[in-house]
Amino acid sequence: MIAHEDFWLYFSMPFVCAAIGYGTNWLCIKMMSYPTEFIGIMPPFLGWQGVIPKRAPVIAAIQVDIMTGRLITIEEVFNKISPEQIARELKPILPSIIEEIADDLMMAQAPRVWEAMPYRLKQRIYKRAREHAPEIIEEMMTDVQANIDEVFDLKGMITNAFTDDPEMLVKVIQEVGYKELTFVQNSGAVFGFLFGIVQMVLWIFYQSPWILPIAGIIVGTATNWLALNMIFSPKHPIKFGPFTLHGLFMKRQQEVATDFGLIVAREILNPRAVIENLLAGPASDKMLYLVQKNVKRNLDEFIGYGKPFVTLTLGSKRFQEIKNHTVARIMAHLPEAMSLTFDYIEDAMDIDATLRSKMGQLTPEEFEDILRPAFKEDEKLLIMLGGALGFMVAWGQLFVTFGVSLQWPF
16 A cells, blocks of 8 residues: 555656656657757867757758759749749839949940930930840840759758758758657657556566666656657558558648748748849859840840941940940849849749649658658667766656665676
């Protein structure tokens, strides 16, 4: 029989085990994501860096392969953008840009002539340039679409977003798998409580000091192992009488597809990031070449039959400098100008709908790779860590609650 004064000590054991299970799982989840930079000495041995940030290149590579190999292509995205609509979106800002470029160009190349030119003649030049500008924009966008695989590196853009900013990768994993991560934490309490009942029964009949620490190891290890396996297994639903067994993450495929599409569209493949990659990314030199080709060709057409006279008057070299200067000024204005098209580009690309649709069609094996790499790389370590934390907390319970110290040998 249990002494009356000891009843509450025994009764508390399942609750203590529940706290151990919840606490160890909570800490393991936090240690998966944080800190994003290594803290300690002699990396990677004496210190810690979150599992996800530490494995960012590996996890990012898997995510990128899934996204660019099975979910989305840059041709598919950019072909949805209408060059004509881009020209219409830029129409409000074109007059001021054209006048600024023309003034800057003429003041640099022929300041006296430009200052002496009558106002009406300048306005005719502005007007003709404004009428010609939409055609240049449309032709340039069409050329970009035709060569998009050369001027835009989708794979590199997504990879850099994850590896240059590990917090971004952590954010994606946390938002996509927030229900599973919460389950891992809460399941620690549930499984811990159940193990605690077994521990209590054992302690009633056999009060050996090693029971509590061993039970702590079992609670910490088993709760993490069970939780991780319940997230991804079974991949396919299995009927078991009136019940259906299915991995928690696996059965949320459509919901996860929606969340994943939204966060990628918002944080990674948003219009600003896409335009910046075009104009200042690794392949921006090829983008510059396309702009030069279109602008110079249209300048030649703009001058028309007067080109021989212009080149004779200014010289071929100076005329080439004028064209280069024009291209440079246009490139300088493009980021600001293209910001007016962000709303249209976002609607046209419709990244979130594309990802949602394609991800919903992934096989369970393919879909698992969206979240599993965040756990898989250090899954054994997380399970062992749960056991170690469980041992330490149980040892504290043994000493504080029952006043027994654990000595070797047991």
